[in-house]
Amino acid sequence: MKTPIFKVVKPGLQTTVQDLGRFGFREYGVSPSGAMDAYSLQMGNILVGNEIGEAALEAPLIGPVLLALHDVSIAICGGDFTPKINNLEVALWKSMVIKEGETLSFGRVKKGARTYISVAGGIQIPRVMNSKSTFLTGKFGGFDGRALEEGDILYGNPFIRRNRLLDAKLIPEYKNPLSVRVILGPHKEKFTPLGINTFLNEEYILSPQSNRMAFQLNGPKIEHSGGADIISDAIPFGGIQVPASGQPIILMAEHQTIGGYSRIGSVISTDLPLLAQALPGTKIRFEEISLNSAQNLLINSRKKVQYLNWLSRS
Amino acid sequence: MIRAFFLHKKDVLSKVISNITKMADKMVRYVSIEIVPLGDCAISITFGNKIDESIHLQIQQFLHIFNLRRVKGVLEYAPSYRSVAIFYDPVIIPYSQLVKEVYSSYHSALNTAQIQSIVFRIPVYYGSETGPDLGFVADYNNINEQEVINLHANKEYLIHMIGFVPGFPYLGGLSKKLVTPRLKKPRPKIAAGSVGIGGSQTGIYPAEVPSGWRIIGITPISLFDLEKENPSLLCAGNYVSFQPIEYDEFLTIKALAADKKYDIKTYKRER
Numbered sequence: 001m002k003t004p005i006f007k008v009v010k011p012g013l014q015t016t017v018q019d020l021g022r023f024g025f026r027e028y029g030v031s032p033s034g035a036m037d038a039y040s041l042q043m044g045n046i047l048v049g050n051e052i053g054e055a056a057l058e059a060p061l062i063g064p065v066l067l068a069l070h071d072v073s074i075a076i077c078g079g080d081f082t083p084k085i086n087n088l089e090v091a092l093w094k095s096m097v098i099k100e101g102e103t104l105s106f107g108r109v110k111k112g113a114r115t116y117i118s119v120a121g122g123i124q125i126p127r128v129m130n131s132k133s134t135f136l137t138g139k140f141g142g143f144d145g146r147a148l149e150e151g152d153i154l155y156g157n158p159f160i161r162r163n164r165l166l167d168a169k170l171i172p173e174y175k176n177p178l179s180v181r182v183i184l185g186p187h188k189e190k191f192t193p194l195g196i197n198t199f200l201n202e203e204y205i206l207s208p209q210s211n212r213m214a215f216q217l218n219g220p221k222i223e224h225s226g227g228a229d230i231i232s233d234a235i236p237f238g239g240i241q242v243p244a245s246g247q248p249i250i251l252m253a254e255h256q257t258i259g260g261y262s263r264i265g266s267v268i269s270t271d272l273p274l275l276a277q278a279l280p281g282t283k284i285r286f287e288e289i290s291l292n293s294a295q296n297l298l299i300n301s302r303k304k305v306q307y308l309n310w311l312s313r314s
Numbered sequence: 315m316i317r318a319f320f321l322h323k324k325d326v327l328s329k330v331i332s333n334i335t336k337m338a339d340k341m342v343r344y345v346s347i348e349i350v351p352l353g354d355c356a357i358s359i360t361f362g363n364k365i366d367e368s369i370h371l372q373i374q375q376f377l378h379i380f381n382l383r384r385v386k387g388v389l390e391y392a393p394s395y396r397s398v399a400i401f402y403d404p405v406i407i408p409y410s411q412l413v414k415e416v417y418s419s420y421h422s423a424l425n426t427a428q429i430q431s432i433v434f435r436i437p438v439y440y441g442s443e444t445g446p447d448l449g450f451v452a453d454y455n456n457i458n459e460q461e462v463i464n465l466h467a468n469k470e471y472l473i474h475m476i477g478f479v480p481g482f483p484y485l486g487g488l489s490k491k492l493v494t495p496r497l498k499k500p501r502p503k504i505a506a507g508s509v510g511i512g513g514s515q516t517g518i519y520p521a522e523v524p525s526g527w528r529i530i531g532i533t534p535i536s537l538f539d540l541e542k543e544n545p546s547l548l549c550a551g552n553y554v555s556f557q558p559i560e561y562d563e564f565l566t567i568k569a570l571a572a573d574k575k576y577d578i579k580t581y582k583r584e585r
Contacts, residue, residue, distance in 0.1 A: 026390045026401065028538075028546035029477040128540060138480050139521070140540055186350045186358045231365060232475075232484070234392035234399035236353045257392055258477030258484075266353030294354040295404040302405050 002124050004069040008152040009103065012064035016212075017123055017142035018253075019055040022131035026257050032237065033133040033141065036114055036212060036253045036276035039172065040078030042305055044118030046312045047075035047095040049161045052305070054122040055132035057148070060114045063106025064148060068098045072158035073120035077166075079112025079174075079277055093166040095120075112174045112277040121157035136212065136254060164312065170304075172274060177203065177283035180275050182240065182265035183291055187230055190262035191242070195223035199264055200286055204248060208280040212254040215275070217284060221246030222264065232260040238267035238275075240286075252276065268294040270301050347420055349413055352399055357409070359416060360397040367472050367486060371428065373398050374551035378429050380419040385412070393550045394475045395484070428585055433470055433553040435579040436518065438509050439564035440466075440531035447528035451494045451511060462530065465489045467556040470583065471516065473548055481520035481538030481546045485554055488516045500526035507533045509556065518554075531556075534568035535578060553583055 008015075018041065021034025035041040035058055045054045057064070063081045075095045076083045083090050086102050092115075098104055106115065125132050125142060134142025143152060188196070204219035228244040235241070239251045241261035250267060251259070253276075267275055268289060278284065348360045361376075362369035373393050380400075387406030392399045402412055440463045441448040452459045471485035478484075493514045501524060504510075508519045510527030519525060520537035537547045548554065557579075559567070570576035 023389045023401070025480075025545075026392045027476060027550065028544070029480040029482055030545075129545070183351055183353055186352055231363075231395050232477075233358065233394040233397050234352070234356075236356045236399070236401070238353050256478065258394055258475060266351075268354050291351045291354060291409060295409065298354055299405050 002155045003158055004153050005072055005119060005121075005123075005156040005158050006066040006104075006154040007069055008064060008148050008150055008154070009067050010065035010105075011148045011150055011152070012059045012106070013062035014212075015057050015059040015064045015148040016134040016136065016146075017055050017125055017132055017148075018058045018134060019132045020053040021253070022129050022133050022135065022141065025129050026234070029257050030129065030138065031135055031254050031257055033135045033212075033254045034131070035116065035133075037078050037116065037273040039273035039301075039305075040114075040116045040277075041118070043093065043166060043170070043308075044075045044077040044116050046305075046309050047077070047093070047164050047166065048073045048118050048120040049095075049159075049312065050118065050120065050122050052309050054118070055125065055142075056119070056123070057117040057154075058114055059106070059117065061109060063115055063117075065103060065105045066117075066154075068100055068102050068104065069153070070156075070158045071097060071099050071160060072156070073161045073163075074098050074104070075118045077116045077118065079115040080110040081112075081115050082107035082110060083115070093171050095161060095164045097160055097163070109279070113279045114276060119154075119156055120159045120161050124155040124157065170308070172277075174274065174277045176278070176281075177285060178274065178278055179285045179287050180271040181268045181289040181294065182286050183268060183294055184265045184288055185263075186233075187262040187264070190224055190226070190228070190230065191264055192223045192225045195225070195246075196264065198222050199242075199248070200288055202285075204284045204286075206278050206280050206282045206284060210252075210280060212252055214252055214255065215250040215278075217248045217250065219247070222248060224262065228262055229260055230262050232258050235259045235263070236266055238269070238272050239263050240265050240267065250275070268297065270294070270297040347416075349416060351409065354404060356399050356401045357412060357416070358397050358399045359420075362396045365395045365474070365486060369396050370472060370474050370486070370551070372423070374431075375426065375429060376420055376423045377551075379423040379426060380416070383415065383419060385415050387412075392475070392477075394477075395486075429551070430585070431552050431583040432580050433555050433583050434548060435555050435557045435581075436509075436533050437535065437559045437563065437567055438467065438531040438533050438556045439559050439561060440509075442561070444505060444508070444532035445530045447494075447510075448530045451492060451528050451530055454494050455491055457491065462492060463558050465492055466511075466516070466530065467558045470553040470555050473550050473552050473554060475550050476546060476548060479519070479521055479523055481548065483517055483537075483548045483554060485516050488514055490514075492516075494528050496526040497528065500524050501529075504529055505532060507535070507537075509533060532564070534564050535571050535576060547578065 204217035512527035
């Protein structure tokens with residue numbers, strides 16, 4: 001069964017369908033894509049009672065205007081862009097019902113850079129290579145491989161669920177300046193000790209030239225040792241490459257799979273959702289962490305999410 | 315007689331030396347993997363420090379064995395020129411355990427027969443409007459267009475990796491006589507199927523993308539087909555060989571390929 005749930009009245013800046021990403025095709029040059037802020041996506045799904053990895057709408061900076069075509073429970077998580085139902089402000093990090101004929105819209109950006117709209121029953125869209133995520137550069141996945149446009153109809157299996165509210169302790173704080181933890185490498189030897197010192201002690205400003213593929217940063221030049229280029233190799237989500245300009249670029253959810261610039265470090269998985277919510281102009285500092293500590297943080301946060309998921313389902 | 319004896323001795327000696335060098339070379343090659351974390355959910359395994367066919371074949375050999383083991387918690391991997399990245403879930407498999415699996419696969423890979431590579435014959439219509447830079451490549455290298463085609467086609471190129479865009483092969487083995495610098499200003503878009511030369515590299519564009527490479531021809535076949543379970547025609551470790559075709563053949567194959575009725579010719583590569 002496929003029920004129309006939303007009509008796109010205004011598409012917003014770049015609203016896309018995203019789940020937790022597309023895995024298993026990286027060796028063929030397919031970027032994993034998926035939500036930039038996987039934490040908000042998962043919390044939204046837990047609140048509306050979906051499978052934890054169900055697809056939602058990801059909207060950066062300017063949210064869409066959506067007309068509800070069916071009564072359904074929804075949740076807005078992540079960036080606070082002043083969400084409204086029929087022009088009445090509604091809260092984030094909680095599930096609520098939008099009724100057929102009502103309009104969901106957004107206003108001023110108060111906090112964060114991306115908002116996630118989760119719908120009970122999920123978004124009915126064909127999976128491409130096992131994922132509903134939109135891969136914009138590859139032009140496939142999600143809604144015909146593109147951002148939503150005016151007039152698009154989204155389908156789902158809508159249901160209504162008792163409203164739930166996320167504990168305030170679980171709501172992340174989007175800070176400026178923001179400190180993100182990194183594991184150094186894999187091309188540490190391509191930098192001078194001074195270069196690494198600069199990277200770990202100076203402040204970098206997030207440039208407006210930042211998107212789902214990469215975040216560009218500006219700040220003190222990071223010094224290389226014998227050239228910025230490497231023999232091209234594989235890139236992870238969160239990898240920090242430094243071209244000859246000495247200005248770092250963080251590879252985000254829709255990164256290219258292979259790159260030819262030396263990489264000084266990688267942002268740890270636990271901090272990627274916070275980084276994804278940084279607005280252009282945010283001051284960013286990098287802090288070194290060991291692999292072991294980073295993985296312990298990841299394991300703990302995963303346990304927390306799984307526990308919440310279990311709680312909400314029982 | 316005496317002289318002949320000495321010559322013979324010298325020959326033997328040089329043979330012994332060459333054998334020792336070969337063995338040492340092998341040993342050096344075989345002890346040189348390096349494993350480093352690539353963030354908290356991936357590792358990078360480096361097999362050498364240059365772009366080299368034998369290094370890449372070691373990676374393929376390793377991946378073949380590693381894959382057979384179906385290690386739990388491994389999500390995907392990405393081979394490249396001289397290294398391979400393995401993406402994993404640290405909640406399922408700890409780093410130390412993965413490293414153990416990697417070393418053990420690496421050691422068994424050393425003792426297994428070389429895997430069989432496949433060569434894909436890719437039909438290419440060289441020159442004209444769909445290969446606008448054929449003339450430039452010829453002029454730049456002081457040869458004629460037919461010589462460019464002869465040097466480019468009917469040669470086995472190793473696929474070192476797939477990337478840049480889905481299905482795009484990074485090929486190794488371009489003739490030095492064809493090395494041509496990229497365009498100063500990249501074209502905003504080139505047709506899907508375009509075959510180009512960028513510096514000392516050659517490749518095929520699976521989709522319409524911007525490119526600064528010199529485009530010398532076009533293939534009528536599709537390299538990336540979403541309707542297939544594995545959308546990418548090519549994968550690292552196999553080979554590509556270009557087969558020159560005429561315009562009418564280009565049209566015929568294009569029509570067949572559109573109906574999914576064109577069978578791409580392949581053959582097993584001699585080891």
